[in-house]
Amino acid sequence: MQSAVAEPADVYFKKRINYQHRGLALSFDVAHTIFSSHQIDEGTDLLLRTIDVATPQRILDMGCGCGVIGIALARSFPTAEVILADRDLLAVRYARHNARLNAAGNVTVIGSVGFESVPPGPYDLIVSNVPAKIGDDAIEQEFIHEPLVALAHSGAYWFVVVSGLNRLIPQIGTRNNLKLKQVKKRSGHAVYQLRPHTPTGEAA
Numbered sequence: 500m501q502s503a504v505a506e507p508a509d510v511y512f513k514k515r516i517n518y519q520h521r522g523l524a525l526s527f528d529v530a531h532t533i534f535s536s537h538q539i540d541e542g543t544d545l546l547l548r549t550i551d552v553a554t555p556q557r558i559l560d561m562g563c564g565c566g567v568i569g570i571a572l573a574r575s576f577p578t579a580e581v582i583l584a585d586r587d588l589l590a591v592r593y594a595r596h597n598a599r600l601n602a603a604g605n606v607t608v609i610g611s612v613g614f615e616s617v618p619p620g621p622y623d624l625i626v627s628n629v630p631a632k633i634g635d636d637a638i639e640q641e642f643i644h645e646p647l648v649a650l651a652h653s654g655a656y657w658f659v660v661v662s663g664l665n666r667l668i669p670q671i672g673t674r675n676n677l678k679l680k681q682v683k684k685r686s687g688h689a690v691y692q693l694r695p696h697t698p699t700g701e702a703a
Contacts, residue, residue: 511530511531511532511533511589512528512530512531513529513530513531514528514529515527515528515529516528516529516538516539518539518567518571520547520571520574520575521575523571523574523575525567525570525571525574525601526597526600526601527539527565527566527567527570527597527600527601528565528593528596528597528600529565529593530565530589530593532589533564533565533587533589533590533593539567540567540628541685541687541688542628542659542660542661542687542688543567543568543628543659545659545683545685545688545690546568546626546628546657546658546659546690547567547568547571547572549657549682549683549690550572550624550626550657552623552624552655552657554576554578554579555576555579555622555623555624555654556578556579556580556623557579557580557581557582557620557621557622557623557624557651558572558573558576558579558580558581558582558622558623558624558625558626559581559582559583559584559617559620559622559624559625559626559646559649560572560581560582560583560584560625560626560627561584561617561625561626561627561641561642561646562584562585562586562627562628562629562630562642563583563584563585563590563594563608564585564587564590564593564594564628565590565593565594565597566583566590566593566594566595566597566598566606566608567597568626568627568628569581569582569583569594569606569626570583570594570597570598570601570603570606572624572626573598573603573605573606574601574602574603577605578605579605579623580605580607581603581605581606581607582606582607582608582609582617582618582622583598583606583607583608583609584608584609584610584611584616584617585608585610585611586610586611586612586613587610588610591608591609591610594606594608595608613637613640613641613645614641614645614649617649619649620648620649620650620651621649621650621651621652621654622649622650622651622654623651623653623654623655624654624655624656624657625646625649625650625654625655625656625657625658626656626657626658627642627646627656627658627659628658628659629642629658629659629660629664630642631660631661631663631664635667638664638667638671639667639671642658643668643671643675643677643693644675646658646693647677647693647695650693650694650695651695652695654694654695655692655693655694656692656693656694657682657690657691657692657693658690658691658693659688659689659690659691660688660689660691661687661688662686662687662688662689664689665684665689668681668689668691669681672693677693677696678693678694678695678696679691679692679693680692
């Protein structure tokens, strides 16, 4: 059941957005300067509707913003340990608030530039709505290579990008011989799945 948490009493608060995820009624408070402050981002919604995983034990949401993806997954998988990370301290504040708002007691929210302060892996599931404006090199390093290293051998990294990055993501996959595939595409966004390389001697 969603807890009765008051709207945050600060000058950044904009509004509360209701969201349905697989039978769960969720609410998210958003701030004026945080990504997607008008409604739940279409890419975020597409990613959450597309992710198909068995019950994970450790989940990481990179670039969590106000926490929609990670908190929705935390409520869907209440036995999982869920880490949310963002470099924006206002996003961290609102993600923590939204975890309380949605009674997601299995969520921990941290401030981190990339993986600098993220607890070590392995993670069964990593998710991200990849920021488009941080530059190609940062996307490749912090949102492709570093998540891949943090995955469990049987884990998966699910992420969504705006259509403008569809030129970049396949190039990264091909250049690095990654187990990367586009799972779903909709006007404006595409969802990808990245899996670790199969260790020598193990079946794919």
